[in-house]
Amino acid sequence: MDSKPIEVAALSRALYPGMLYDCRNDSFIPGVTLWDTEAIKKNLDVHQHPSSDFTISTSNSLMVKSNLLDVSASLKASFMGGLIEVEGSAKYLKDDVSSARQCRVTMKCSKTVRYEQLTMSNLGKITYPWMLDKHTATHIITAVLYGAQAFMVFDQMASTEEQKQEIQGTLHMMVKKIPMFSIEGEGKVQLTEEEKTTADRFSCRFHGDFDIKQNPTTYLEAIEVYKTLPGLLGEKGEKAVPVKVWLYPMMKLHSNAAQLLREISVDLVSQVEKVLDLFKEVNVRANDMIGSCQLSGGGGEKEQKLVDILNTHNDSQFTSSKMKKWLDEKEIEMNLLRSYTDMLKDFPIMNSRVKLFKVLFDPMIETVVCFTFTSLQNKEPYLSNLTQCLQSDDFRKLEKNYSFVPSAPEEETQPWYTSPELSKKIRDIIRRFCVISENHQTDNKFRFIVASISDPSDPGVSIRTYRCGEIGFPIDAPTSHGD
Template structure:
């Protein structure tokens, strides 16, 4: 027989004689049993269950928390999706359930877990709480916040009943003026990095969006000045680090998770030293080192009795404010970011070590710096000062920003004096915010409550944004490479991908920026964010296919850059204006080293749409193979030899990357056909101004034998048949002790060398010529001795 949910054996029952109301807080401290299967916490209205909270530790191998309501004898639809499961068998926990006029909000161990909208609206009729299952209850309290009308000096009071260690107590906890609790979770005092923003005591703040609300305060200026206390707070630190990770940058700036995400999404803009954090484009093409300076001067705070005598609270609530500024730590930060463009043979980590040593060897550093990052110690003389670029981010007013290493270090020495004799030029660094929902005169305190995202979700979101920036940085590196600009087709593909990726990134960032404040203000759920991140995870732009595409393009560019450098060494540059050379009547032949595979269609890129969130990616391909690289190397050597051996002014050598660069004959297909047959590269020959290209193939190296018929005055030479690319052959011979060769033009495969000296050693070689007769292919030299018998 099924036992009604309201009649099952309960671990604990708690009557709620007055029911629940807006801002009722239920606090439960307990411990999960070691071999727990499940437990539930239920809020009852008569025979109905308004809210069932049911953690299950092993449901089909998964941990879930089921939320539901029982109305009459019918259960509603279950809510199951959560970002994390907070309970562990055998371990204690603290759980808070906040009842508002529209929903229940659950927090476990001081972390927001979920919200559950009311399915039974009559919350004042919810008059019983029961706990069932595999859990032990140590303490349970039901409390609510209200104004104390009898004593304006008090902020308010918590009224309720507490069950602790089996005994029920009446409680009355007053919040006294002049005291800011720091460890009590009920107060939610929030510390936030100022990040160059102009905070003032009494200024309003929207913590959901991390934005200041200027122009309105809780008090007028005169009243505010009477309640400010100031104390000295001196601290100075230096650091030198080479990290390029946003987690390390935010650690240096003491930026909490939600503010970090808000900045990355562009919800909030930083200035001064805070701009250092928003410099989030990473690059593998630059070595980066940051010299940091941090100092604090004073701390200002408001006395808490101000909160009982507010003047403009209703005005602030209408602006969307959630907190008011009650404390500010003043000082200044500065960051000198030194960067050096890396050469193709330089290692980023090693070069950062070089930069570190170069700066540490400067005499002004007579104090020990905190150094982070790694890098092999190299001679600092290997990097020149004029190769180092500096960017300054700071809270100091400079006449001109430093750009070089020397200018930066001069500014660095003067920083302590720039704050003024009494620190009058210091700016807010850290601020403390007090929630408007805790102020007695608040009309809608629940509208000011803030939900903090779980640590796991913040980490996941931060990594997603970092990856977007990483991919964008790789595209920028490829596009900005000097070699890329030489290959128009290659550049066009990269720019097309950059445009599509930028559109996708802007779209997902806009959606995240819109959703996050709603979640923090309890207007949306964490599950909405998880759904959006899930769609991002499934996007082609965030796939291994995208990584493979970028990796292939980088490999191709590295190979192209290498071959282009070798060709430039013999004075040949890439020139897409081939039609100009062919129009020159003084030029008889044009020899072009042509990259033949750069215009191949890219199926992955062509099938990618700007908003492609999901879908199967086309196969990622590259024309680059070991065989093609080997073939390109041979053709590069051949082309360089052609260039070196040809001194004719009527022959021009060039490099091209287009299949059909000739405007006059756009229908020509010969070039395209050669490109298909010769992937990677081909030596194209244009004769007598013709725009019909011929792919130059050198003749095969001649092979011959001279041992067939030898006598005292003649030697018979037999040659292997010539290949199709051979148009002419010569046979040359001479006595080994002589220097001058005798040459014979041959038209058959057997030749008899006559009028030789008897008993003498001769050297013989054969040369084959193709279309370009200026570059013969010559055989190995063989030695043969004529006979001494007549």
């Protein structure tokens, strides 16, 4: 893992210079620092950083929401995994539509006021060095950008698809006008009769870091709140909250400190994000269907419609048994990988092609010995079938005669880690890799790394050697070349 500073969205969390942060689960440790309070205050460099932003969004996807909050892939993974409890403006991440007939436009207002950073070179000796050996954190918060963010979510229900498009356009236009109303002064907001009638149909929800007296619930209240936002941070920005923080690796201060060995891949987070959004879409459509089924006297036809929906679900890939089976397999795989990487903790993990190639083609390194996971990028039949199912027009319409024929039969592909032979092979190769490393630990021309490179012909793991960037013979295979 590269030992570079990391930029992280604060998500309304109380993160301040000098605090310890654990990137392995995106948690922070309040009340614990490496230096005493006086040393931190004395070495704090403060700059004014005034800026403001106004953005309008019509999307309800997690990808767009996280982009509006500047959430990184790894932080997003922690949120999706339930590791982070969001507050303030970050609660917007959990504000989802409940009906496909719901028209939504979101307005984001953000403001920054100052930037604070620790002058690491002047901090001097660490006051509490024993904290470095506890392995409870991987980074130190060395800089914080202060300000505040607010999201106003406007909704209106439509009765038809045609009406939804019309309402969406009107809603977008009305929200876009809000900043124009705010600069007309302290007087009452002036709306035409037509605008008043339109605005009365909107509802509003507020998620923000600003200390407002009362959350707005209507369009007019939203305008009044928007007008007051700039002054709510105080004359000198003393009421601003952390918006973004910068993290410095603790291993830069002490080689024995805990470190982040590998970040989850952006592509994998994106796949999980898409699956969660699709689950939400199915849930929304199911809610609409159930709401329209009045299971009372004379409702036999609508009751049958609900039965058809349940039958479609049972014939799909979304049954609880199939989901549980896949999740159980992923949990087993993750636990095994954690065990293997713990055994390889002394070796850097190349979690991207860029990092791998940087080592392979380093002119100062003659031989790279790579412990290679060869099956981590295998295709996921269940996820492929989920996507196929959701892309089916019949399934999207919840047709009565829907029948799913998987393009990737799951029975034909067994998880790579379930093979007893592979389990023995992996343990043997890990031991061999460590022995080879020990034999060459004083040779500066050798570099030992861990990476994931797909190779269906050699499932599980292998040890690969690269000479001057060119792959050589598999070092774990029986050869006459020796180690």
